[in-house]
Amino acid sequence: MSSRNRVTSALHVVLVFCCVAGSAAMASDLDEAIRKVRMGTLVVEAEPGVKVRVEQLRHEFWFGAALANHPFSGRMAAEDQARYREVFLANFNAAVTENALKWHVMEPRRGQVDYSVVDAILDWTEQHDIPLRGHNIFWGISNRVQSWQKDLDDDALRQVVKARALDVGARYRGRFVEYDLNNEMIHGNYYEERLGPAITRDMAVWVRQGDPDAVLYLNDYDILTGRRLDDYVAHIRGLLEQGVPIGGIGVQGHLHGDSFDPAVLQSSLARLAEFDLPIVVTEFNFPGQRSKHYNQRDVRLSDEEEQAKAEAIVDYYRICFAQPAVTGILMWGFWEGANWIPQSSLYRRDWSPTPAAEAYRDLVFRQWWTTWRGQTDAQGRCEVRAFYGRHRLTVGDREIVVSLKRPEQTKHVSFR
Template identity: 70%
Template sequence: MRTRGRTYSGRNAALALVLVAAAGSIAAAAEVDPAQLDESIRRIRMGTLVIEAPPGTEVRVEQLRHEFWFGAAIASHVFGDRVNSDDAARYKQVFLENFNSAVTENALKWHAMERRRGEVDYSAVDAILAWTEEHQIPLRGHNIFWGVSNQVQPWLKELDDAELRETLKARAIDIGRRYRGRFAEYDLNNEMLHGNWYEDRLGPEITLDMTRWIRQEDPDAVLYLNDYDILTGRRVDDFVAHIQKFLDQGVPIGGIGVQGHLHGDSFDPVALQPSLDKLAQFKLPVRVTEFNFPGQRSKHYGNRRTRLTDEEEQAKARAIVDYYRICFAHKAVQGILMWGFWEGANWIPASSLYRRDWSPTPAAEAYRNLIFRQWWTDWRGKTDSQGRSEVRAFFGKHRVTAAGKEFIVDLKPNEPTKVVSLKSE
């Protein structure tokens, strides 16, 4: 049947990354075939809803939520007393309008929770979890451990090996027990490819021990490896070997996290796709866990007062769309989480979707057009002479309305066709 409304619209223009050079000039970079990406998206991100009702019955299919994670980091201070109440309320409202999943930015990090030995502050984690659960937002726990040396609390470094091991065990057990079943997944030990002080002190088995201690209290905990400079192609081969090492040890890796920080004023699409291909060999879910654009290698990193020109804002919007399109078209990727979306709570303010006064940037408008228009099912029609409507729909939750009745249907990749029948009623 012909569709009315929107279920999918391809991009007709060539998918070209815009480079913002240091002098401010703009040039086109390598291209990725947009037709091929669009075809991949249709093939791997869509299923079919079959509505059976008397011939000529009017039918409406409205998407409510994507199965794919389009998420963002949640700033701890928004859930405390360091942001005024109006901004805190607006932050939560805008989050819910744009994102379906979340990650703790700093709240769960050990050095934030236990700056001094024995004084554990759970307040930010508890507040964020309570809010995400209220709104049915799956939450990543970032992170249980972070073994890069400069992220390890000084008091931990003063412990002898036996005390250190017992303290790590206590941390794992505490998180597993207190938050059992509440986090959708965790980053186990952050950025081990770039440093693992715990392993240097206690030996190569400590990572497996960490998982055993967590699983002792939370048997279903999903534990991710998470690292950076992978999607640039610079460390992807190292990361592949790193993952394989842990799998060979028997570490129960539940997924692969790849940060999206290490881009500059541009990104290389020709590096992004092959990097994802290499990670896909493990048959594990891949999430882009910490995405900023412009990124950490940008001239805007470290300068919170920098402002993009109008031309750079447009380039940023195009680049974000291109990045998301490449990731959404890749079967291994199951989500992208921005590392900040509001200029008032973003470590790279220039990468924000919303300015400090909450006005949307061109990137916000481009993001919303992509997620909630191009990749959003909104269909109206009638059943045919056989009493059927077959609607191609993006995986996720939908409301189906027909003959005065309403059904909520969850369309998933493992069951790509679902039938809603009113004929027997």
Template identity: 70%
Template sequence: IFWGIPKFVQNWIKELSDDELRETLKARAMDIGSRYKGRFAEYDLNNEMIHGNLYADRLGPGITKQMADWVRQGDPDAVLYLNDYDILTGNRLDEYCKHIRSLLDQGVPIGGIGVQGHLHGDTFDPKALCNALDTLAEFKLPIRVTEFNMPGQRSKFYNDRNLKLTEVEEEVKAANLREYYRICFAHPQVEGILMWGFWEGANWIQVSSLYKRDWTPTPAASAYRDLVFSQWWTKWQGQTDTQGRCNLKAFYGQYRVKVGDKEQLVELKKSEGTKTLVIP
């Protein structure tokens, strides 16, 4: 909803008086909340605050609580996330934790913790990732990796649009993606991963794409599909016992259950645990 790093704030916003700025922020927050009520599951309240926050610099630290309250006036059920980068590497993890704790102490209704996943193959440290997730989990809030991409070993040259990864580098990227996703999937506080781009034709860092411009899949695409649509995708076919019962462990999600010519849809939710389905 907001992004307060000064270089990303439009000049006309910077030219407002403090009173005008506060009213402008209020109008935007309430408008976004009411306009998209019931349509957006989650919001990034104020992006990358530990890297710069013009609004707090101008209006004081309490402005974040006001932003949240204004959004909630438009949509009382809005789930408001924080979001920042250089956290999962451990570089600014402590600073982020202090920031989160400060906002919680102020009564900011934080609905979840966002951590960007712009990682480079040569700096991916699985232990640092695990430690960061475990540390953030102490807040007992949902965690989402919000901007995942893993460009590969030479990603420091990501602005070079002509850069192509070698076959070996593509395999390294795939292996790192597989390990990264497994770590996140296994963590009880992680709710999901949002990929920042998957097609080379429309991606900030082209070499991080799963698919080439002509839609040829990279090894990373195969790794992703194997995890999401095979290893973590429950498919089962079998017979009931003599009493017409069967028990099955399945990943959370929506399922179509067919018994003979009868069919029912069922959703397994983390909050529900075991679920019983009866098909007469």
């Protein structure tokens, strides 16, 4: 080997070592942040020397997914419908309506409102204690606005917007945990163009006339890639200055390609966190819309691509879980049979798990899951570090379910 080749080879080894070392350091920092941000302490008091078991039942953090219309509209094969619901419950603790609540889906023709799918989804999620996001009340992208609305004059348009806000707020009062108020406003805002800059505040006021406790989120895309972050920050600031009651910041996760930039994701989340509002990653697909496979529904990922996808999803979730302001991540589809980017699914069409499904489950239900066995000390006490959420505590032959919440950090449970 020539001296030049030896130098090149050595330089390659150094670069690879630096990348691996850098990734390891980043992972270590994230794990430490996760322990600090996502774990508290359960203090159990009982008789000295008694056996104690702590088993986590559910995370406080939302590990969720979108619910498609078909499994709740009678337009899916019974076997797939049952499997869809079963797999959802086995993997996720929060949900969002994918299409059911969208105005153009509910009321394609004026005065003919179909509540049936929204009602069915709400009934099912409530039955299983699944918090549900309402996506979305309004969507002002021009091609998502019904033609019958565009035919109205400004006064009539304002009245139907008000009626929609009041209807959703009052009909579903207290049932949706939060809503996306007016979707993707930095990319298009038909209602503002027609009705003026105060319309967003008016929308919020009208929804809250129907439901005074409604939590209203903004929601937009190309933010976590950094491309529209400045625009979004300015938009949020402007709405807050107007007095719009923003309850949280939604950031979609569609616009990544076959990889993503971890540093940009971290910095984007950190910048949004400066608003001191909860952040939800509302619509996550990986690979995303900038993938070479986007819009090629019949193309399957290679084994190597599936493994890279699994690793990327783990990295993405670690970064989000380590950011204190983030309260949840919701996948925009988890099964190839009902996912607008099939390659981003955790489960194939035949319901077999992809490597990403296995990696996701290992992360959420093993690495970030509390299972502890031990006993109380001579003073009848033990302290268990646990992820925030719901836990079953068993002491001897007695059992209790408790919730350890992030604001409290420490929870005392007495069996005396």
